Amino acid sequence: MKKSRRKVYMAAGYNTISLGTGRKEFHPKKARPGLEDYIQEAGRGVLAQAGGGKNVDEGVIGNFMAARFNRQGNLAALIPTVDPDLRWKPCTRVEGACGSGGLALTAAIKSVLAETADAVLTVGVEVQNTVKAIYGADILAGAGWYRGERKAGHAYFFPALFSDRAGAYFEKYGRDKTRRAFARWYRNAVENARLCETAQEFHNTCEDLEALGLTEPNPRTFVDHLNVYDCSKVSDAAAGIAVLSAEGLDRCGISKSDAVEVLGWGQVEADLTVPPADPTELETSRRAVQKALEAAGIGLDKIGTVECHDCFTISGLLSIEAIGFAGKGEGADYILAGKTSRQGPVPFNTSGGLIGWGHPTGGTGVRQAVSIWQQLTGKAGKWQVEISPERPCALSVNMGGNDKTVVAVVYRRAA
Amino acid sequence: MNYVERLEKVAVLGAAGKMGSGIVLLTALEMADLSLEPGNRSRDFALYAVDISEPALAGLLKYLRDQVRRAAEKKTVWLRSVYADRSDLVENEEMIGQYIADVLAVVRPATRLEAAYGAGLVFEATNENPDLKVKLLGQIRAQNKKDAWFLTNTSSIPIHELDEKAGLGGRLIGFHFYNPPAVQKLVEVIRAKSTLPELAEFAAQYAKKLRKTVVPSNDVAGFIGNGHFMRDALHGIAEVERLAPEFGFVDAVYMVNKVSQDFLIRPMGIFQLVDYVGLDICQCILKVMSDRSVGADLRSPLLDRLVSSGAMGGQFADGSQKDGFLKYEKGRPAGVYDPEAKAYVPFADVGPRCDERLGPLPASGKPWKSVIQTVDRPAYLQGYFRDLRATTTMGADLAKRYGRKAKEVGLGLVKDGVAQKEDDVNTVMLTGFYHAYGPVNAYFDE
Structure with missing residues (x-):
């Protein structure tokens, strides 16, 4: 990849709460905020820290399936509802399934690099509690290959794809230890989420999370190798962040110490119609991380915290191996040794990740960037971890579909 | 008649009542599931939902639509295998919709007792009035062409008494659901001395397929x-x-x-x-x-x-x-x-x-x-x-x-x-x- 021609920063991040089962204020039969409300809350949360819409040149919105969840298209035109000063400015909606948020980040980064913008309002959003999970599964299955895969697929299409990956992993590396690692992953996710008040599992009070995580999968009502605790929940949420040049930071009145610098990024696409060559590997994620690290010019030894795409416990485990912290087949040991926990050398998903914080599919990539910005700039409150000078960088990996659309970003606190 | 044949033509009396509607729901689901088995696709499963009130029957159909959807949403994993050969059904929502149509197609609302004359199984869920029950059961017994078996949902009237007075010759068993039948796990099964052993076996199988908990009660009023x-x-x-x-x-x-x-x-x-x-x-x-x-x-x-x-x-x-x-x-x-x-x-x-x-x-x-x-x-x-x-x-x-x-x-x-x-x-x-x-x-x- 060509070396970036100018420095790119992110700042002024904002996450709404992740609303869905588990949150006390969630009730399936009560009226809830709509798509517009989430976009506006996240967008205004960013603009309040960036001097308002007048300082923004452009808007990008990442979303997966509002056309089906909310019967709403043309989302780019919802960006001007955030602030009247955004009217008549260029706005774009991008979609790459659960990688939509990551694509929104790279679309904004590219606009800053192309010097067509110095400040881009970047939003990711998904509002999914409009339908029951069994119908939501149909909608989310759109991240797979509809004509080639859906008919033969499972009622819970994506959980089943990753259940198959888990099954293959069990076969190759052993079931018992792997399931215990899943349960530990679940516990870490919820324990982190309990510290972050926007997280969906913030109100979770379960005493023995690992026992819950070890619940035997029930293939009759769900899938073969995963239980519901292995899965991220159905979430309504939005996230927003400003993607800026140095001039953009000045214009918005944001000091560098309140910003992170994008050191490198990797955006990789696989063929939707081709199944993974090895179900026990996230090859596309591996390639995206490699590109991002190469572009940043650093190794994993500089990474102090990670936001990985744990839509399922198995994807969290496979992410560790794809990133390279553990070799193939060693992810379970890595988790069970506590290395991904917030006390570990490189804490993963410090606000809960997709399983703990929530997974507003098309918004997750932006949410990850906001979490990392909060963590690196010391704004993480109760869920803050220490970022040591030896490991000053952070990594986010956002995956769309069955490891098809992947964006990895490497960050460091700006100086 | 084996289990499937018995359930091919069923009549429910008092079908739109509080208990009857639940019995129709559970029985129609069981019949539709049988109809979807590969060997049974040429059979015409029919549940005659008999009730004197037309408005109540209209209400029954609405109740069934809502309840069958709930049931379908819980067994979508299974529905995908059932409809695997239907290339026109791809998404869960399409299969759930088809299943609702398939179950409702089994249910044939009727206001006349004649609808029960062709049934191999009659489920009685009318008012808790001994004279009414005897009259209805006796009339069907006289006209029915299939030597029908009778299940009664009575919650109090002795089975032997109904059997004798309606002249059913042991073709009656008590099968008492609890309210609402779709929710409460219990079925009290009351076997009179005269009840045919084959009918008792059928009742046990039917309760099992409905995933009910069976408690046998002796044939004493109440x-x-x-x-x-x-x-x-x-x-x-x-x-x-x-x-x-x-x-x-x-x-x-x-x-x-x-x-x-x-x-x-x-x-x-x-x-x-x-x-x-x-x-x-x-x-x-x-x-x-x-x-x-x-x-x-x-x-x-x-x-x-x-x-x-x-x-x-x-x-x-x-x-x-x-x-x-x-x-x-x-x-x-x-x-x-x-x-x-x-x-x-x-x-x-x-x-x-x-x-x-x-x-x-x-x-x-x-x-x-x-x-x-x-x-x-x-x-x-x-x-x-x-x-x-x-x-x-x-x-x-x-x-x-x-x-x-x-x-x-x-x-x-x-x-x-x-x-x-x-x-x-x-x-x-x-x-x-x-x-x-x-x-x-x-x-x-x-």
Whole structure:
């Protein structure tokens, strides 16, 4: 990849709460905020820290399936509802399934690099509690290959794809230890989420999370190798962040110490119609991380915290191996040794990740960037971890579909 | 006829009633599932939903559409395999829609009894009126061309009596669902001496396919469920009559209802339950039982008086609760009937003084809903009832009297040969009435 021609920063991040089962204020039969409300809350949360819409040149919105969840298209035109000063400015909606948020980040980064913008309002959003999970599964299955895969697929299409990956992993590396690692992953996710008040599992009070995580999968009502605790929940949420040049930071009145610098990024696409060559590997994620690290010019030894795409416990485990912290087949040991926990050398998903914080599919990539910005700039409150000078960088990996659309970003606190 | 053939043509009598609609739902689901098996696709499964009320039948179809959707949403994993060969059905939503259509296609609403003449199985769920049941069953027996088997949902009338009077020659078995049939796990199966063994086998298989818990009851009027419930309710009424001179009728009803719900950890207070079942239905059941003299003094003049004054309970066509002993707002009890004034007194006017009289629940008290979700329920109940026994408030004393009476009634059912064993009584109350514990226990022993 060509070396970036100018420095790119992110700042002024904002996450709404992740609303869905588990949150006390969630009730399936009560009226809830709509798509517009989430976009506006996240967008205004960013603009309040960036001097308002007048300082923004452009808007990008990442979303997966509002056309089906909310019967709403043309989302780019919802960006001007955030602030009247955004009217008549260029706005774009991008979609790459659960990688939509990551694509929104790279679309904004590219606009800053192309010097067509110095400040881009970047939003990711998904509002999914409009339908029951069994119908939501149909909608989310759109991240797979509809004509080639859906008919033969499972009622819970994506959980089943990753259940198959888990099954293959069990076969190759052993079931018992792997399931215990899943349960530990679940516990870490919820324990982190309990510290972050926007997280969906913030109100979770379960005493023995690992026992819950070890619940035997029930293939009759769900899938073969995963239980519901292995899965991220159905979430309504939005996230927003400003993607800026140095001039953009000045214009918005944001000091560098309140910003992170994008050191490198990797955006990789696989063929939707081709199944993974090895179900026990996230090859596309591996390639995206490699590109991002190469572009940043650093190794994993500089990474102090990670936001990985744990839509399922198995994807969290496979992410560790794809990133390279553990070799193939060693992810379970890595988790069970506590290395991904917030006390570990490189804490993963410090606000809960997709399983703990929530997974507003098309918004997750932006949410990850906001979490990392909060963590690196010391704004993480109760869920803050220490970022040591030896490991000053952070990594986010956002995956769309069955490891098809992947964006990895490497960050460091700006100086 | 084997199991599948028996279920190919079914008639449900009283199909749009409270019990009938649930029976139609469960049976239509079973029939549709059979029709989707590869070997059965050429068969025409038909459930004749017979009811005299056309508007009620229209309501039945709406109820079925909603309930079948719920059922389909829970078994979509299976539906995807069932419809695997249907290239036009790809998404869950499409398959769920197809399944709803397939189930509803089985159901053929009818207002005339003739619809039952071609049925191989007739499920009777009409009013709890012996003469009506005998008449309908006898008429179908005379006209039916298939030597139909009969299931009756009677909750109190002896099976041998219906069999003899309708001339069914052993082709009848009691198959008593609990309300609502789609939710309550229990089916009381009552086999008369004359009941054909093949019919008993069929009933067992059918209950199993419906995933119901079966408790056998002996063929004595009231069976186990009403044998317990009626006496339990009469105890509540007797308590009201005992307390009324001192505290007034309204206060007495409020207090006994509250004690039987909160202090005894039941899903409803006794008078809410009587309202739910319907005061008129309770009256019918008591009459059936007392006419067959299965117990002394199974009558309640108070109940008769309330029914004649129009406080009836039961449900409206949309399922909402009618006023009876209690008045309901948004489905929740909100007032007590005052027979003198023929008006309801709001809870707000009686509640505070009665609650003070009763005293607080023991500190370990929890609502029924939270208790049934408690992991180690027996340990919790041991602790709670130990605390209750040690409490000497009026509420605790009423609760202890109630608990002891419930146990006495339970043991009486075994002694009188209605239930085969104590466990059966407990299972009925746990799975048919959703109690948190069975009445035959040691919680109230002194």
